Amino acid sequence: MRDIDELRELRDFDTGAPPLDEETRRRARDRLLTAVHGTAPRVRPPRRPVLRIALTAGLAAAVTAGVLVAVRNDGGAGAGTRRTAKPPATSAPAMRDVSAQTVLRGAAAYAREHERTASPRDDQYIYTKEIIKETDQQTGVTKSYVDENWHSVDGSRRSWVMEIGKGWWSPPLKKGESSWPPRDWGTLRKLPTDPERLILSITNEYGGRKTSLDELSDQDWSSVHFSLAGLLKLVPVMPAGLRPAAYEALGMVPGVTAVPGQKDAKGRIGVAITYDDPTLPKGSVGFGGYFVFDPLTYEFLGFRDIRTSGDGAATKTYTQLSYLDSWAVVDRVKERP
Template identity: 80%
Template sequence: MRDIDELRELRDFDTGAPPLDDETRRRARARLLTAVNGPAVPVRPRRPVLRIALSGALAAAVAAGVLVAVRDDDGTRTHRTANPPAMRNMSAQMVLKGAAAYAREHERAVSPRDDQFIYTKEIIKETDQKTGVTKSHVDENWRSVDGSKRSWTMEIGHGWWSPPLKADETVWPPQDWGTLRKLPTDPKKLILALANQYTNRTKSLDDLTDMDWSSIHFDLAGLLKLVPVMPQGLRPAAYEALGMVPGVKLVPNQKDAKGRTGVAITYDDPTLPKGSVGFGGYFIFDPATYGFLGFRDVRTSGDGAAMKTYTQLSYLDSWAIVDRVKERP
């Protein structure tokens, strides 16, 4: 029924109805292209998400200097406005554009050397959905800047050595600085670059199908979640590109790991069964400044009757560029 309603919106476009916004227009066109192409639409394989980073909030780091960035105790570096925008006037696109503007204002130019490491410290709070018990974890990671050295990776309090990639191995998101620097910092060009990683058939956003958009969201969410330090301009572009994905929506009144109430951005993936949650979870932003607060995800462990489900809240506590693995700033 939603597909039919969207096609009716397109039919009424020139009959005096209010103009469609960009998201609705792209969503309807994408669904129409999917219906026309049918099963023949090629499914691009999804790249493995690199586990060298983290499962939680590695985004929008506020730099305290060129080499070290540390959040204040309350997780922010800006003053809140007395009257945040009315929730009814917000949209996912508005929040993500605000997040991009915030990131541009606060980002600092960083140029790590290939022989250095990017250190991150992440706080993760997990609550067992059945028992209500909450546990906190501190994950510290050291990632080789050019990927040529082994890195130390932690996830939910457990750590291991990650060997360098082999010559024929590729991952998404890219972790080496040289590859990150080649990604476009224009949001539309970034989307097209992601869409054409396997073919060069896509020339316009209007050509993208539901399957294309699902893969693009997967790529953008992975980039924002798993790459804590980016070349200048890339994170704002990724936020704006995320706002162009049909199905991205706003969820108000979401608590972050520190108990602050924010607005969240999540994604309804039309390629998944209804009610399923795809990769990316919830990006939580300050409703007044649009500064990034952290992530909300769901994690499961075990199988069958022994399976446990956790609500996971996380945020980036600090990051730094260091000369040696296991060196702290």
């Protein structure tokens, strides 16, 4: 019933979304005709890999960016939170025709050329410092937070994680437990750095044995996007080649679109990548929000998300902008570079 109530709420939002393109209209029309004739197969909800995260003390144990939390019990943001898409800001004329594929291929090329790589030891920690700016959509008040995280490289030691200024100890996964996105360097290093193989490995992670992208359904692609967004948002430091592959894989997802004229946390105007998920109600946005890139170099600038807290009349909605300020490999938890 909870899912049904959420869908009803989404139905009532004024989306401000642009008209559907022909491909999206075709998918919707085909689905409607199938449903009318009573031949629609029963589709099980996908196993969302990003949500398979070990929890402790009621908090999501493996949060790196502090941008979105997989699960919280204190009214904070949830990875499953679905909000309506906001109309894009005023765009520069030169940016209107850029495609998501062009942006993400450019982002992959930029990452291959400029991104720092690391070869940490298993007994070390990945330190990250992230800046988050949140604006209350009702009052217009903006608050800034500095989140510092120390993640165990091999996952065998407890880590310190923060989200919008609050921190907690995250214990290592127990035997037999797993999570997506993976945190330990050994598992990350095994992920394919070929974009098509990366997509298929993600698909096979949550069920089925697909051998070609042509076999993927809308539901499969929705889960692939969910997983890629989780990997890119929650793992700010990756082995060489993985981030470019994830960008290129994201560009292969049908429904990924470019939205020009979006600001990042530093006030720079960039082009954002978001996802029109055909499995969600029209105008809604699933996990992943907006990835903002420089409009010329395609350097990644940061994230734009919506966070909610509270319930009912006490619900507050925030526009959240964030970016990775710095990172390093250190020998001890709480050690700064």
